[in-house]
Amino acid sequence: MATLGPSGFSPYPVAVYEGILNPPPGKALMFNEIVDEEVAMREAAKAMLTRPNPTIFPGPQVLYAWNEEAKEKARLVKKMAEVLGAKIIPMYDYRPKYPKINPAVEINPNHPNLTIWHNKIKACIFVGVHCHYANVALKIIRAETDCFTIAMCGMAGHEDAMITLRDQHVEEMEKFIKIAEEVKKELGK
Amino acid sequence: MKRSRVNIRMPALGGQGAVTAAHIIATAADYEGYYAVSNPFFGAEKRMAPAESYARIGMTPIYDRGEVVYPDVIMVFHPQVITMGKSYTMPFYSGIKRRGLIIINTEEDLLTEEDKEFLESLEVKVLNFPATKFAIDIAGTELSTNMAMIGALFGAIGVVSVEAIEEGIKSRFLKKFVASGGTASLDSALERKFKKKLELIEKNLNTAKAAYELAQRWAQEQGLEPFLPPPPKKVAV
Amino acid sequence: MQTATDTVIYNRAGQRVVSPDYLLFEAPRTKHFMTGSEAVKEAVKRASVDASVSYPITPQSEAAHLIGELWVEGYVGVYFRGESEFGVMSEIAGCALAGARTITTTSGPGTLRAFENFPMWAGTRIPVQLVLMARGVNSPLSIQPDNLEVGFLLDTGCMIWYAENAQDLFDMILAGFVVAEQPDVHVPVITVVDGFFVSHTREAIMLPPDDIALPPYNPYRAPMPVIDAEVPPGRFLRDPFVMKSNYISYATHASWQWEVRSAIERSRPYAKHYLRGLIEEFGDPTAELVFVACGTAAAQAKEAVRLLEEEEGIKARVVKLKTIRPFPIEELRQAVKGARYIFVPEFNVVGWLEREVRRYLYGVSDAEVIGGPRVAGGMTMPAEVIVKEVLKLTGKEVKHVL
Amino acid sequence: MSFKIYEINEELLDVMPQEIRDLQFKATWGNPKRGVMDLPYSKELIEEHSLCAGCPESMALRYILASLPNPEDTIIVNSTGCTSLVFPHIALHTVHSLFGNQNAVASGIKRVLEWRFPDKVKDVVVLAGDGATVDIGLDCTLQSFFRQEKITTICFDNEVYANTGGQESGLTVKGHVFKMAPKGKQWDKVPFWQIAIDSGCHYVARLTVSSPKRVETVIKKAIYVAREVGPTYVHLYTPCILEIGLNSDDGLDEMRQRDKERFAFFEYMTPQAEEVINRKKEEGLL
Structure with a gap:
C-alpha cells in the first residue's frame, strides 16, 4: 500500500507554495535547490541506478513518430532504459481511463500513483509528457508515494519533481546517457 | 499662490462637441509643451441632454482623472446649463476654485445677484461670450460653437498659442479619430456641410482665432495673469 | 545585435518580428496623444494576434471596434461579433484551443454574463487575453467605472493585472501575451483598467514603431496538446469530465486546480521582468x-x-x-x-x-x-x-x- | 493528413498496449470511403464507452465515428451530458468545454483552423444532447447557423436530461411525465429540425439510429456540405432506455417504432447542398 510522500495525502501543498520555482535556463532544480545541469543529471542517474524498480514513463511526445525529433528521442529513451536498467511504462494518452487501468503496463496522469504503488517503483523519469499532465501527475505522486521523480522537460521544467531538467532535447538526452554510463561504472554496476 | 495645474470643466448639451473640445484643448496644450489629459463623462447621453467633459493642463505629469469636481475654469457651452439646470452640479459653478474663471456661451447676463456675490467673494471672473453667434457669423454653422469656446478659453487663460490650437484642431480632423457612434455620425454631418475637410479646418480655426483675440483683450482689461507659467518644455521620455 | 547572416522574420501582417525585450524596452518610442481604447488598438497591432471576437458593451466597445479595423487591415487573422459575452468567451476559447493567440474585451455585466468561461479558460490552460474595462454591475443599471467585478474574478484561475493609464495598458497588453504564453504559465491574463477613466481619457503615450511586432504564438509549446489534429496523442479530450468514470478522480481534480494556481505563481519572475516589477512606488x-x-x-x-x-x-x-x-x-x-x-x-x-x-x-x-x-x-x-x-x-x- | 500522430515510434512499439497498436495498424485512416461496413473488420475509433449497457447513444457514436470521411483531420466538440463521459475514449482530438457553448467553441476552432491551415481540410463536428443543443445552448446553436459557420451539428435527442437524472427538456414530448414536469410536459416538443432549416442550415436530417447505413449516408452528406457550403444539422433519436423504463436490449426496437412516427426519416437540402451531394455521389464517396 501506499507510503505517503512529503506532502501527505492531498496534492497540496504543491512545490510553488513552498517557494520552489522552476530553474532558470541552463540550470536544473534538485529538490529546492538550483544546481548545474550536470550535477542534477548525476544525482538523477544515481537515483535510477540505486533505487528499486526504476522506471521511465515516456509520454505521447516521444511515443509517436510525429516529427524527426520524436523519432530520435524514442531511440534515446530505449537506450536510457538499457543503461539505467529501467523498465519503460508508457503514458500513451491522458484520458481518465474507464473502467480501470492495467497498472502493470500503463500509467495515466489522472492516477499515476496506482502504477507506482502496483510496481513498487522508487525512482522514475517523466519524458515527453505535456507539461500540464506531467504537473498534475507529479503533484499526485509527490503527495501519495515515496517515489523519487525526475522530469526531463523540453520546456521550463516541473518544480513538483524532485529533480527537474529543463530544455531537454536530443543533445541533452545524449549527455544524460553518457553521465549515466559513468555513474554506473562508478557504482560498479 | 501660483498654479501648477488648470482643471477645466465643460458643462454642455449632447451634440455640442464638448468632448471634441476637451480633446482639442488637451492636444493643443500637449503640443505647447504642457502635460495634458482630457476625458468625457459619458452616460447614455443623447442630443440636448446634459453632457460634460473635462480637460486638465499642468506643469507636471497628471495622474488625476474623471470628473473635475474642483475646477479652475468652467466653460458653459449652452445657456440651458444655467437656465434649465442642465448640469451635473447645482449651481453649475459649485466647486470652483478661488481666482477661477467662468466662460458662458450667452448673449445676455444669466447670473443672479446671489451668484455674482458668491463668485466675487472668490475672485472668480466671468466672461459672457456669445460663442454660438460667433460660430454662425464666422464659420456659418452653430456646429463650430465648440471652436469659439476653445478660442475664448485660451485667449483668456493665456497659456496656449494660436499655433498650438491649430495643431489641436488639425489632429482632431485630419488624423483617424475614434469617437463613439453618435460622434462619428455628427462628424459626417459636419463633413457633408463643409464639403471638404480643409475648408472645415480653416473655418474652425478662424472661429477659434477670432474668439481668442476677443478673450485676450478681455483678459487684459480685467488684468488677468496667465494661468500657468511657461510650459515645462517636456522632453520625450 | 543583428549580423548580416541573421534572417529577418516577418509575421503574417508583414511586420518585422522582434524580441519581446526589444519591443517593450529597447525600440525607440515616439509620443502620441490618444485614448485608452486607441492604446488597445496600438498594442494589438504590434502583438501578432491571430484571433479576436467582440460584443458591444460600454465602455469597451470602441476598443473592440478598433480590433475589427486591424482585422480589415490584415493585422488580425480572425474577427467577428459573437452572440453575447458568454458566446464570445466560448468562441475565443475555441480559437485558443485551435492554436491562436487571442484577445477580447468586455465590461461589467458582460463580464458576469461570460463568467462561466473564465474558470474554464484557466482549467484548459489557454493563454487568452481579456482586456477588462471595469464598469458597474449592480442593478440599477450603471455604465460607469466601478470595479466590483474584479473582486468576483480574483479566484477564477486567471492572472489579473491592473493598468493605471493608457501607457500601462499598452505595455501590459504586450507583456500579457508574453507572460501568459510561457509554457510553464500558460493561463489566461485579464488586463484590467477602470472604464472611462482610462478607456475614454486622452493622454500622451509613448509608442514603438508599428512595423515591428511580437514573435507569433507557437501553440506546440503549450502545456496541453492543441486541438488541431497535428499533435499526439491522437486520442485526446480537452477537458474531460474527471468526476466519474474512474476511481480516485477527485485527487486528479484537486491536483489540476493546484496546477492552475501554480501556473499563476510561476508567472512571477516573468511578470517581474516584463512589467519592471509587480509594484510601483x-x-x-x-x-x-x-x-x-x-x-x-x-x-x-x-x-x-x-x-x-x-x-x-x-x-x-x-x-x-x-x-x-x-x-x-x-x-x-x-x-x-x-x-x-x-x-x-x-x-x-x-x-x-x-x-x-x-x-x-x-x-x-x-x-x-x-x-x-x-x-x-x-x-x-x-x-x-x-x-x-x-x-x-x-x-x-x-x-x-x- | 495527420495520420502520423497515430504512428508509434518503432523502438517503443513493444511497450505499447494492443489497443494503441491497433489504432495505428487496424483503424481505417485516409480512406473517405470508410463506413459502417468496416465495423466488424477494423479497429474502431471508440475504445470503450461509459454509457448504460445497451444505450442507443453508444450505437450512434460507433456509426458516426465509422462514417467520418476524414477522421484524421476531424475535431469533435461536445457538451456536458452522458456523451461527455464517452468522449475521453474517442481516438480523435475532441473538446468538452461547458454546458451549452459547444457551437460557439466549434465556431472558434473552425475559423482558426481555416486560418492556420488554409491548404488542409479540417472538419469540425458538434455532437451534443438535446438539452445542450436546444435548451441551454439554443442561442449558441442558432447563432452559429445564422453566421453560416462551416460546421456539422449533430443532436443526440433522447428527449430528456438523462445525465442529471431524468428531467423534462425542450425536446420531451407533450404530456410526458419527467422530473421538473411532475404534471406532465405542458407544451409541445420543439421541432428543431424545422428551426434549423429556417435558421440557415444547408442540410438537415431527422432520423433514428436504427439503420447504420442510413446514419452513415446522412453523416457523410452533412460533413461534405458543411465543408463547402455552410452549417448542417442532423437530429438523431437516441432514446434513453433507462428513463423510459426499457430493458438494455430494447433500444433498437424502440427506435424502429419511432421510425414510423415522430422520427420518420426526413431530409432537407438547399440547392448548393444538393450540388455538393450529387458531386460526391459521382465521385463514389456517397
Missing part, C-alpha cells in the same frame, strides 16, 4: 502614510500625495499594485515597512483590495490598515477627498477645499 520612501492601490485609485492617490506635501506638509507615498493575481505579497510587505497608516482607496463598495491587503499583511505589519476612501457607481475620487480622509485621521482641518 511613488512619493517619499520614508513616509509613514502609505496608500496601497491599483488602477485609477493609484492615480488619484498620487495626486493626493502631492497635495498633502504641497498644502499640508505631510509626507505620503503610494504603493501601486500592478498585478493582483499573482498578488505581490513579498513586494508589498517590503514596501510597507515603516508604514504607520495604510489607506486602501477603491472604486467599489466592498473593498476587495482592502481584504487582500489585510490578508497578506496580517501578522507582518504593525501599520493600521484603513479601507478607504471608497467611491462607487461611477463616482470620481478627487484627490481632495482622499486628502480630507487623511486629515480627518490626523485631526486637521481641510483648508483648500471649499
Whole structure:
C-alpha cells in the first residue's frame, strides 16, 4: 500500500507554495535547490541506478513518430532504459481511463500513483509528457508515494519533481546517457 | 499662490462637441509643451441632454482623472446649463476654485445677484461670450460653437498659442479619430456641410482665432495673469 | 545585435518580428496623444494576434471596434461579433484551443454574463487575453467605472493585472501575451483598467514603431496538446469530465486546480521582468502614510500625495499594485515597512483590495490598515477627498477645499 | 493528413498496449470511403464507452465515428451530458468545454483552423444532447447557423436530461411525465429540425439510429456540405432506455417504432447542398 510522500495525502501543498520555482535556463532544480545541469543529471542517474524498480514513463511526445525529433528521442529513451536498467511504462494518452487501468503496463496522469504503488517503483523519469499532465501527475505522486521523480522537460521544467531538467532535447538526452554510463561504472554496476 | 495645474470643466448639451473640445484643448496644450489629459463623462447621453467633459493642463505629469469636481475654469457651452439646470452640479459653478474663471456661451447676463456675490467673494471672473453667434457669423454653422469656446478659453487663460490650437484642431480632423457612434455620425454631418475637410479646418480655426483675440483683450482689461507659467518644455521620455 | 547572416522574420501582417525585450524596452518610442481604447488598438497591432471576437458593451466597445479595423487591415487573422459575452468567451476559447493567440474585451455585466468561461479558460490552460474595462454591475443599471467585478474574478484561475493609464495598458497588453504564453504559465491574463477613466481619457503615450511586432504564438509549446489534429496523442479530450468514470478522480481534480494556481505563481519572475516589477512606488520612501492601490485609485492617490506635501506638509507615498493575481505579497510587505497608516482607496463598495491587503499583511505589519476612501457607481475620487480622509485621521482641518 | 500522430515510434512499439497498436495498424485512416461496413473488420475509433449497457447513444457514436470521411483531420466538440463521459475514449482530438457553448467553441476552432491551415481540410463536428443543443445552448446553436459557420451539428435527442437524472427538456414530448414536469410536459416538443432549416442550415436530417447505413449516408452528406457550403444539422433519436423504463436490449426496437412516427426519416437540402451531394455521389464517396 501506499507510503505517503512529503506532502501527505492531498496534492497540496504543491512545490510553488513552498517557494520552489522552476530553474532558470541552463540550470536544473534538485529538490529546492538550483544546481548545474550536470550535477542534477548525476544525482538523477544515481537515483535510477540505486533505487528499486526504476522506471521511465515516456509520454505521447516521444511515443509517436510525429516529427524527426520524436523519432530520435524514442531511440534515446530505449537506450536510457538499457543503461539505467529501467523498465519503460508508457503514458500513451491522458484520458481518465474507464473502467480501470492495467497498472502493470500503463500509467495515466489522472492516477499515476496506482502504477507506482502496483510496481513498487522508487525512482522514475517523466519524458515527453505535456507539461500540464506531467504537473498534475507529479503533484499526485509527490503527495501519495515515496517515489523519487525526475522530469526531463523540453520546456521550463516541473518544480513538483524532485529533480527537474529543463530544455531537454536530443543533445541533452545524449549527455544524460553518457553521465549515466559513468555513474554506473562508478557504482560498479 | 501660483498654479501648477488648470482643471477645466465643460458643462454642455449632447451634440455640442464638448468632448471634441476637451480633446482639442488637451492636444493643443500637449503640443505647447504642457502635460495634458482630457476625458468625457459619458452616460447614455443623447442630443440636448446634459453632457460634460473635462480637460486638465499642468506643469507636471497628471495622474488625476474623471470628473473635475474642483475646477479652475468652467466653460458653459449652452445657456440651458444655467437656465434649465442642465448640469451635473447645482449651481453649475459649485466647486470652483478661488481666482477661477467662468466662460458662458450667452448673449445676455444669466447670473443672479446671489451668484455674482458668491463668485466675487472668490475672485472668480466671468466672461459672457456669445460663442454660438460667433460660430454662425464666422464659420456659418452653430456646429463650430465648440471652436469659439476653445478660442475664448485660451485667449483668456493665456497659456496656449494660436499655433498650438491649430495643431489641436488639425489632429482632431485630419488624423483617424475614434469617437463613439453618435460622434462619428455628427462628424459626417459636419463633413457633408463643409464639403471638404480643409475648408472645415480653416473655418474652425478662424472661429477659434477670432474668439481668442476677443478673450485676450478681455483678459487684459480685467488684468488677468496667465494661468500657468511657461510650459515645462517636456522632453520625450 | 543583428549580423548580416541573421534572417529577418516577418509575421503574417508583414511586420518585422522582434524580441519581446526589444519591443517593450529597447525600440525607440515616439509620443502620441490618444485614448485608452486607441492604446488597445496600438498594442494589438504590434502583438501578432491571430484571433479576436467582440460584443458591444460600454465602455469597451470602441476598443473592440478598433480590433475589427486591424482585422480589415490584415493585422488580425480572425474577427467577428459573437452572440453575447458568454458566446464570445466560448468562441475565443475555441480559437485558443485551435492554436491562436487571442484577445477580447468586455465590461461589467458582460463580464458576469461570460463568467462561466473564465474558470474554464484557466482549467484548459489557454493563454487568452481579456482586456477588462471595469464598469458597474449592480442593478440599477450603471455604465460607469466601478470595479466590483474584479473582486468576483480574483479566484477564477486567471492572472489579473491592473493598468493605471493608457501607457500601462499598452505595455501590459504586450507583456500579457508574453507572460501568459510561457509554457510553464500558460493561463489566461485579464488586463484590467477602470472604464472611462482610462478607456475614454486622452493622454500622451509613448509608442514603438508599428512595423515591428511580437514573435507569433507557437501553440506546440503549450502545456496541453492543441486541438488541431497535428499533435499526439491522437486520442485526446480537452477537458474531460474527471468526476466519474474512474476511481480516485477527485485527487486528479484537486491536483489540476493546484496546477492552475501554480501556473499563476510561476508567472512571477516573468511578470517581474516584463512589467519592471509587480509594484510601483511613488512619493517619499520614508513616509509613514502609505496608500496601497491599483488602477485609477493609484492615480488619484498620487495626486493626493502631492497635495498633502504641497498644502499640508505631510509626507505620503503610494504603493501601486500592478498585478493582483499573482498578488505581490513579498513586494508589498517590503514596501510597507515603516508604514504607520495604510489607506486602501477603491472604486467599489466592498473593498476587495482592502481584504487582500489585510490578508497578506496580517501578522507582518504593525501599520493600521484603513479601507478607504471608497467611491462607487461611477463616482470620481478627487484627490481632495482622499486628502480630507487623511486629515480627518490626523485631526486637521481641510483648508483648500471649499 | 495527420495520420502520423497515430504512428508509434518503432523502438517503443513493444511497450505499447494492443489497443494503441491497433489504432495505428487496424483503424481505417485516409480512406473517405470508410463506413459502417468496416465495423466488424477494423479497429474502431471508440475504445470503450461509459454509457448504460445497451444505450442507443453508444450505437450512434460507433456509426458516426465509422462514417467520418476524414477522421484524421476531424475535431469533435461536445457538451456536458452522458456523451461527455464517452468522449475521453474517442481516438480523435475532441473538446468538452461547458454546458451549452459547444457551437460557439466549434465556431472558434473552425475559423482558426481555416486560418492556420488554409491548404488542409479540417472538419469540425458538434455532437451534443438535446438539452445542450436546444435548451441551454439554443442561442449558441442558432447563432452559429445564422453566421453560416462551416460546421456539422449533430443532436443526440433522447428527449430528456438523462445525465442529471431524468428531467423534462425542450425536446420531451407533450404530456410526458419527467422530473421538473411532475404534471406532465405542458407544451409541445420543439421541432428543431424545422428551426434549423429556417435558421440557415444547408442540410438537415431527422432520423433514428436504427439503420447504420442510413446514419452513415446522412453523416457523410452533412460533413461534405458543411465543408463547402455552410452549417448542417442532423437530429438523431437516441432514446434513453433507462428513463423510459426499457430493458438494455430494447433500444433498437424502440427506435424502429419511432421510425414510423415522430422520427420518420426526413431530409432537407438547399440547392448548393444538393450540388455538393450529387458531386460526391459521382465521385463514389456517397
